[in-house]
Amino acid sequence: MTRPTLSGVPDAVPTVEVQELLQGNDLELIDRWLAQADPVEIGEELSRLPKERRAVPFRLLAKDRALEVFELLDPSVQQELLAGLRETNVRQLFEDLDPDDRARLTEEMPATVARQLLAGLSPNERRLTSTLLGYPEDSAGRLMSPEVASLLASMTVEQAISRLRHIGHSAETIYALPVTDGARRLLGVLGLRDLVLADPGTPIGELMDTNVYSARVDTDQEEVARLMREADLLALPIVDTEDRLVGLVTFDDAMRVLEEEDTEDVARAGGSEPLGRPYLATSVVQLARSRIIWLLVFLGAGAITVNVLAIFETTLAAAVALAFFVPLVIGTAGNTGAQSATTVTRALAVGEVRLADLMPVVGREGRAGLFLGVVLAAIAFVPIMAFTDAGIAGVVSITLVIACTMASLLGSALPIGAKRIGVDPAVMSVPLITALIDASGLVVYFLVAQIVLDL
């Protein structure tokens, strides 16, 4: 047992030392560390190194270990690593990758580099990869492995096992075996478990499960991954427009897609653009670049709040205490809107809410917002009255009720509306919604103030 056993005990090994070791000159020390570390560990440490420092430790790995580690790296890191290796090693790695991993890596490269590497592939590998690259990005066709071990319905169990002995080693998996007719049309799927436990003479067509999911090559990869997660699928057959089997998406690719999609959603919920690469492999400039766009959006929306306040300047001057509560009011309303937005966006992402649910969802969120506004107003009233007077307290409380309700309505409707017009709902991010609510909340605040305080 050479790989680590996870335990409830927190990791005590200081990472800094490993990073220093890998960047040092003592090649024998690096070699020793590499020998006792497992591929996931090595991959993690390589990803954290500055990009120009990765090639040296990587080159010390034996060929098959190197491939194992390489396969686990994020494509952005893979691409940077290749830049530091000798051309022969690059060609070899590229050739040894599975076609779907190769396709992913190619997406990260400049077009010239990609063309060159693809041209250097063996004909079979080049064909497999070109097929995948022919499909749209983020589609099932790009995600799938074209190297499928499939069976014919007319085979017997014995013939099937014999076939697996021939092709089993090159297929991505043999645990889920798609079954086709002579024209390669998908008829069902047979699990290796059922094959192994069956009598040798049974026809495959009798054993297979015909009640199976499949997906067209042009299906979005996130849809594929969510279905596999919901139906607990080890693998999903992919078919072309004529229902012919063209590939298989396996659970590990589904898990990776879900992690990427969730990282994107979390980034947008927090008001950044997704990094698209491991965090510590991202430079400060890249970090800043992923955030500046939304901050500029917020700044622009901030200009609106400035104007609103300037318009209501006389109201402010007449009741200066109103200014004290501006951050509290718009901040609370903004948070309420953010809560609605993130909840609804997530529900949309995991398929719990559909476009047809717009009215029920907005209705519930509106009621929740109203409820929250009333509770907050009730709690805030007396302390504010004690701090200033009943008039101001009344204005703040009434505004909270109205603004929180508005915020929930807006926060829930915008993501669904975005999806309806084909925009990623997560783009209706927290900064955008908060900005809209800040501006409208301020307007409500001052109008209520004018009415209640008779200004």
Next chain:
Amino acid sequence: MTRPTLSGVPDAVPTVEVQELLQGNDLELIDRWLAQADPVEIGEELSRLPKERRAVPFRLLAKDRALEVFELLDPSVQQELLAGLRETNVRQLFEDLDPDDRARLTEEMPATVARQLLAGLSPNERRLTSTLLGYPEDSAGRLMSPEVASLLASMTVEQAISRLRHIGHSAETIYALPVTDGARRLLGVLGLRDLVLADPGTPIGELMDTNVYSARVDTDQEEVARLMREADLLALPIVDTEDRLVGLVTFDDAMRVLEEEDTEDVARAGGSEPLGRPYLATSVVQLARSRIIWLLVFLGAGAITVNVLAIFETTLAAAVALAFFVPLVIGTAGNTGAQSATTVTRALAVGEVRLADLMPVVGREGRAGLFLGVVLAAIAFVPIMAFTDAGIAGVVSITLVIACTMASLLGSALPIGAKRIGVDPAVMSVPLITALIDASGLVVYFLVAQIVLDL
């Protein structure tokens, strides 16, 4: 082929009709819909029904279909559904569940109901479930299936396949076969693929992979799931403190855990407590309850901003235009902090950042925040000067630089600090960090104003 093929074409079936159909009185119509729908679909529609309306359609399902559908439901929905079924059906469903699914469902029940149902189990099932429930919640022990098909290293391939024919049907999976010695200590894992493709006389001990991961029963479930995702594991053996095999966690459970954990993290990033159940199966009151706590926190922090503004009342009165820019300044700084916080929290969750990385991370985030503050200040200066005067513009710009830097430092340090003291970093949620930054940002704003404008 009776299950739907996913395609790039968006779903055109109106869901509302299905919901009405399932709540109607036409049992034959419901029966027909159920017959053509697949388990995932049925599960989704049941989850969306009001809880008192689920039992009727569910009872129309044939026994094995009913189990299939039941297994796919979220435990909170499972538990509510049980309440509407006859006792004999409940006992049967409970008995037929896999032990790990049963343990999950039991967690959702009131203790009295759980005890009663557990008492009604057959002795073997009760033993299996009690074992799982003996482990802490959210641990590998709770997540695993105790029904593991394991092999002895001393067996031959032929003997192994023969054994699988006997026990293969009751095991959770036979695709990953843990290999043990006579004392049940884990020695390695053999994939069914390699078993099937090998010569019958080969000893298992020679075929197996000894270079395998495992986890102790007390490991946190999220750690287990992330490892499986990183290392593309179909299954992970679970061992006790003496390295004896006690169970197996499969990829589908890992995927589910990751989805739950990500939903929790997204909820907290948006300032809510996680719902813990499907969105449309959550009542308005439950929605509101998941949000009120953070809003109260924000309200409390809002009290601080009120006090800060009151303290600097004279400064405000001396330069009224300062009030116009309050939402813009604290909103922008707040967003910058939120960006840092969500990025770092996510990186912590997926294992890209570790506790030892505190200084490097805070350093990078601080630089990013400074960079962003300077860019924003540069962009904002001239328009603000045109709107008011150079003095105010100077105050706003300087504040933006300082506040954005502070916000990034705080936003990145707090999640790591939280994890260090054993608190879920996602609790350092956007409302909490925004509240802290609003208050401190305001103080900076007015201090800068006093200095620059000589007030």
